[in-house]
Amino acid sequence: MRDLPLLSLVTFLPILGVLFIMPLRGEAEKVANNARWIALWTSLATFLLSAHLWWQFDPSTADFQFVERASWLPEYRISYHMGVDGISLFFVLLSTFLTPICVIASWAPITTRVKEYMIAFLVLETMMVGMFCALDFVVFYMFFEGVLIPMYLIIGVWGGPRRVYAAFKFFLYTLLGSVLMLLAILQIYFLVGGTTDIPTALHSQIPAAMQTWLWLAFFASFAVKVPMWPVHTWLPDAHVEAPTAGSVMLAGVLLKMGGYGFIRFSLPMMPDASGTFAPLVFGLSVVAIIYTSLVALAQDDMKKLIAYSSVAHMGIVTIGIFTVTAEGLQGAMIQMLSHGVVSAALFLCVGVVYDRLHTREIARYGGLVHNMPKYAFCFMVFTLASVGLPGTSGFVGEFLALLGAFEAGQTSRASPWVAFLATTGMILGAAYMLYLYRRVIFEKIMREDVRRMVDLHWREIVVFVPMIAVVLWMGIYPNSFLKPMQPSLARVIERVPAAASLPPSGHLAQR
Amino acid sequence: MPVAAVPSFLPALPEMFVGAAALALLMVGVFRGERSGTLVSWLSVVAFVVAAVLVLKFGLVRRVALNGMFITDGFGAFMKIVVLAGSAVSVLFALDYNQRQGIARFEFPVLVVLATAGMMMMISAYDLISLYIGLELQSLALYVVASFDRDSVRSTEAGLKYFVLGALASGMLLFGASMVYGFAGATGFEALQHALQGGGARSIGLLFGLVFIVVGLAFKVSAVPFHMWTPDVYEGAPTPVTAFFSVAPKTAAVALFVRVMVDPFGHLVSEWAQVIWAISVASMILGALAAINQQNIKRLMAYSSIANVGYALIGLATGGDKGVRGVLLYMAIYAVMTIGAFGCILCMRRQGKMVEGIADLSGLARNQPGLALALGIFMFSLAGIPPLAGFLAKFYIFLAAIDAGFYGLAVIGVLASVVGAYYYVRIVKVMYFDEPAPAFDRPVSPVVGAVLAIAAVLILLFFAFPAPLTDSATAAAATLFSE
Numbered sequence: 001m002r003d004l005p006l007l008s009l010v011t012f013l014p015i016l017g018v019l020f021i022m023p024l025r026g027e028a029e030k031v032a033n034n035a036r037w038i039a040l041w042t043s044l045a046t047f048l049l050s051a052h053l054w055w056q057f058d059p060s061t062a063d064f065q066f067v068e069r070a071s072w073l074p075e076y077r078i079s080y081h082m083g084v085d086g087i088s089l090f091f092v093l094l095s096t097f098l099t100p101i102c103v104i105a106s107w108a109p110i111t112t113r114v115k116e117y118m119i120a121f122l123v124l125e126t127m128m129v130g131m132f133c134a135l136d137f138v139v140f141y142m143f144f145e146g147v148l149i150p151m152y153l154i155i156g157v158w159g160g161p162r163r164v165y166a167a168f169k170f171f172l173y174t175l176l177g178s179v180l181m182l183l184a185i186l187q188i189y190f191l192v193g194g195t196t197d198i199p200t201a202l203h204s205q206i207p208a209a210m211q212t213w214l215w216l217a218f219f220a221s222f223a224v225k226v227p228m229w230p231v232h233t234w235l236p237d238a239h240v241e242a243p244t245a246g247s248v249m250l251a252g253v254l255l256k257m258g259g260y261g262f263i264r265f266s267l268p269m270m271p272d273a274s275g276t277f278a279p280l281v282f283g284l285s286v287v288a289i290i291y292t293s294l295v296a297l298a299q300d301d302m303k304k305l306i307a308y309s310s311v312a313h314m315g316i317v318t319i320g321i322f323t324v325t326a327e328g329l330q331g332a333m334i335q336m337l338s339h340g341v342v343s344a345a346l347f348l349c350v351g352v353v354y355d356r357l358h359t360r361e362i363a364r365y366g367g368l369v370h371n372m373p374k375y376a377f378c379f380m381v382f383t384l385a386s387v388g389l390p391g392t393s394g395f396v397g398e399f400l401a402l403l404g405a406f407e408a409g410q411t412s413r414a415s416p417w418v419a420f421l422a423t424t425g426m427i428l429g430a431a432y433m434l435y436l437y438r439r440v441i442f443e444k445i446m447r448e449d450v451r452r453m454v455d456l457h458w459r460e461i462v463v464f465v466p467m468i469a470v471v472l473w474m475g476i477y478p479n480s481f482l483k484p485m486q487p488s489l490a491r492v493i494e495r496v497p498a499a500a501s502l503p504p505s506g507h508l509a510q511r
Numbered sequence: 512m513p514v515a516a517v518p519s520f521l522p523a524l525p526e527m528f529v530g531a532a533a534l535a536l537l538m539v540g541v542f543r544g545e546r547s548g549t550l551v552s553w554l555s556v557v558a559f560v561v562a563a564v565l566v567l568k569f570g571l572v573r574r575v576a577l578n579g580m581f582i583t584d585g586f587g588a589f590m591k592i593v594v595l596a597g598s599a600v601s602v603l604f605a606l607d608y609n610q611r612q613g614i615a616r617f618e619f620p621v622l623v624v625l626a627t628a629g630m631m632m633m634i635s636a637y638d639l640i641s642l643y644i645g646l647e648l649q650s651l652a653l654y655v656v657a658s659f660d661r662d663s664v665r666s667t668e669a670g671l672k673y674f675v676l677g678a679l680a681s682g683m684l685l686f687g688a689s690m691v692y693g694f695a696g697a698t699g700f701e702a703l704q705h706a707l708q709g710g711g712a713r714s715i716g717l718l719f720g721l722v723f724i725v726v727g728l729a730f731k732v733s734a735v736p737f738h739m740w741t742p743d744v745y746e747g748a749p750t751p752v753t754a755f756f757s758v759a760p761k762t763a764a765v766a767l768f769v770r771v772m773v774d775p776f777g778h779l780v781s782e783w784a785q786v787i788w789a790i791s792v793a794s795m796i797l798g799a800l801a802a803i804n805q806q807n808i809k810r811l812m813a814y815s816s817i818a819n820v821g822y823a824l825i826g827l828a829t830g831g832d833k834g835v836r837g838v839l840l841y842m843a844i845y846a847v848m849t850i851g852a853f854g855c856i857l858c859m860r861r862q863g864k865m866v867e868g869i870a871d872l873s874g875l876a877r878n879q880p881g882l883a884l885a886l887g888i889f890m891f892s893l894a895g896i897p898p899l900a901g902f903l904a905k906f907y908i909f910l911a912a913i914d915a916g917f918y919g920l921a922v923i924g925v926l927a928s929v930v931g932a933y934y935y936v937r938i939v940k941v942m943y944f945d946e947p948a949p950a951f952d953r954p955v956s957p958v959v960g961a962v963l964a965i966a967a968v969l970i971l972l973f974f975a976f977p978a979p980l981t982d983s984a985t986a987a988a989a990t991l992f993s994e
């Protein structure tokens with residue numbers, strides 16, 4: 001089993017499914033059904049394969065595992081190089097975990113152009129998995145940008161009324177950030193001696209003056225993806241207009257690309273610049289947490305509210321990353337994984353009621369607990385996980401990330417205000433989520449059409465059960481996730497000139 | 512004439528063959544009469560294929576022939592293959608189109624063959640005189656081809672505009688060449704290079720001449736600010752001719768541009784690099800911005816070609832072999848994308864009439880998913896989205912720019928490409944997101960369909976097998992700098 005190119009299999013298995021779906025012809029209804037089943041089986045097989053990856057993964061080392069390398073453009077020393085470490089492993093799993101869920105969740109709601117829809121999702125899966133596995137900058141960039149094509153089509157073809165606007169905004173925003181990163185990648189190519197090999201770049205020293213520019217170029221790309229305030233505005237639009245499963249992928253995986261990029265590239269390759277710009281990141285993140293939480297409080301569209309909550313939660317992630325403490329980074333990772341499942345699940349929860357009433361307006365609902373108790377339960381679990389209740393995944397992530405922030409606050413690395421304000425954001429988070437939950441689930445049923453809504457279909461239960469299981473698993477025994485990532489994260493921290501050894505700044509001296 | 516002198520003609524054999532083929536085809540046409548268009552077209556395609564074989568056989572080694580007027584090298588061979596492929600495909604495109612439009616005359620392929628002979632001459636020119644002869648042979652044939660649909664006001668207008676402005680540019684070029692001759696005392700590229708070595712003969716008059724030559728060449732590649740003719744000519748000319756214009760003559764002109772700058776004036780790189788820099792930036796920005804509001808897809812492709820020349824010129828501005836390699840790859844990939852895009856435009860026919868509005872593509876994905884997919888691939892590729900070939904084309908260009916330290920140019924380039932992405936992606940939007948318009952006529956001509964399919968597969972899968980093209984481009988670029 002060891003010699004199989006496991007990563008390539010996981011990456012390109014979905015394409016095999018695409019090749020099977022493509023030639024489907026005949027009666028529309030039959031084609032649609034076959035496409036659904038093929039997509040489901042392909043994505044499930046991919047998930048099982050990636051689970052096997054986790055099983056075989058050696059958690060004791062920080063090195064890249066399952067490495068594959070093939071000559072691609074030898075004269076430029078660009079090769080097809082794949083591998084995972086503790087950082088990327090879980091993002092691969094997250095992508096393969098969410099894809100079958102998306103397929104099932106789209107089973108009934110998507111009725112037009114089902115074939116193309118399933119193709120788009122399978123291609124998207126390939127791009128996402130490939131991106132997290134890539135160990136060569138050009139391969140990485142190809143997958144990173146390639147994501148745009150299926151996602152653009154998913155939003156634009158199957159989206160809501162303002163889908164065209166949202167699709168363009170998503171596409172151009174992301175592209176604008178990424179092209180600058182491309183130039184940075186080319187510069188790194190020459191700085192590290194004419195290769196785009198990522199492990200080589202990770203072990204090279206880049207001159208400090210150059211680091212500043214490179215860091216900013218990478219930041220342009222990742223900050224848009226995360227998204228950080230003030231370049232987050234594409235996200236609410238894209239989320240609101242995208243079909244439910246599109247939102248799931250956006251929130252679940254696409255946003256994680258930014259965080260992954262910071263951990264994988266920005267910190268270890270541009271350590272000096274990361275230190276220099278950390279206050280900028282902290283500042284933007286704190287603004288994001290407080291501001292978007294307040295904005296979320298004022299929303300009357302459910303999807304928009306959850307979209308803004310995503311920005312806030314990702315703000316905690318970026319704070320955790322740039323504290324460059326073990327706790328902060330682990331917290332950021334768990335928070336990303338947790339958010340990947342929880343916000344995806346919340347979008348699915350919105351999708352459930354949207355499919356029944358075709359509106360996302362919060363005020364149209366109310367009292368769902370009376371006729372949809374199973375739904376109310378699922379929604380509650382994810383609401384509480386989003387708020388960060390102990391025992392759920394959200395708690396572990398936020399707790400560790402904030403712990404990192406407090407720890408960094410002890411040194412010169414971050415101002416204590418960062419941790420303080422971020423914690424305030426958590427309280428606001430509880431406010432808007434519980435407020436949402438109350439308005440949708442509790443109170444009396446005021447409308448006739450709401451009264452007639454039926455509880456979860458078994459297919460919807462199939463979607464929610466594994467997600468609840470993951471949320472609780474991550475919350476109760478996070479060690480199975482933390483352990484494999486610790487060595488890799490420790491290596492990242494090593495690369496950064498120790499947080500404590502930075503020259504003491506003003507407020508530390510006063511203390 | 513001594514016998515030993517005969518072999519020196521061998522390097523020019525492909526050009527001579529193409530020239531002779533043009534005359535032979537003319538004879539065939541004249542004797543077979545009006546209805547021989549199809550036969551002559553296919554024969555001309557055969558001639559292009561034979562010429563390509565001859566180029567590969569005789570054109571790869573660096574040799575100067577015909578008293579220093581003519582050069583063959585890997586660089587020239589690479590560009591000639593692209594030109595020949597572009598010409599052949601254009602003739603194939605025109606087969607079906609001309610018949611339907613009622614302009615299926617045998618003169619069309621003959622003119623294309625003549626123009627191609629001129630282009631090959633341009634690529635291989637090693638003297639300002641032979642350069643001009645090649646350029647004029649090409650241009651005169653092109654003026655006629657542009658107005659080939661002579662009963663159409665738009666087509667004749669396009670031909671006339673192209674002629675007047677083209678003549679002006681040729682005049683500029685000639686004027687520049689004469690000044691260069693006056694101040695450097697030579698027209699041969701090798702002699703010029705020697706004269707300019709070590710800063711000798713560098714006078715203000717020579718620079719004037721150089722600038723005029725650049726202006727003339729910039730006109731031929733339709734770079735800003737000498738691009739004004741492009742949208743009108745592209746829109747007015749019959750669609751296969753537009754496809755031809757945007758591939759073959761453009762490639763030849765870019766090749767000529769690169770050779771003239773790098774070879775005779777290579778020592779003046781610090782003088783002309785800034786001019787190219789400015790032209791390149793202006794082309795990228797104008798190409799990106801002006802295309803946004805276009806409603807006619809051929810006009811849009813015209814602005815797209817202006818922008819693309821801007822990117823290709825980035826490679827030239829860097830002045831090194833990496834840059835030239837980038838230019839070679841860029842032009843080859845650009846040719847395939849453009850041919851594909853024009854193949855799709857040729858399929859836009861409703862009730863026997865060509866339509867050219869972008870809105871006519873509405874909902875194409877539902878009526879003709881295959882065609883929509885192909886055009887979608889070309890558009891995403893032109894926008895430079897990986898993993899399509901267009902991305903790799905830009906990648907090599909920007910790699911060269913970063914290597915040479917042209918950071919400003921690279922940043923402007925990528926930002927312009929984001930603006931450009933908007934209008935390419937808008938076409939995808941129209942095809943995939945909008946409500947269907949009435950369907951286009953079917954079936955698509957089998958020849959066009961086949962070309963489309965091949966182009967789409969090449970663009971889609973180039974990333975998997977890039978080595979043949981990149982290797983030959985590297986070898987070709989190296990020949991230009993090996994002395």
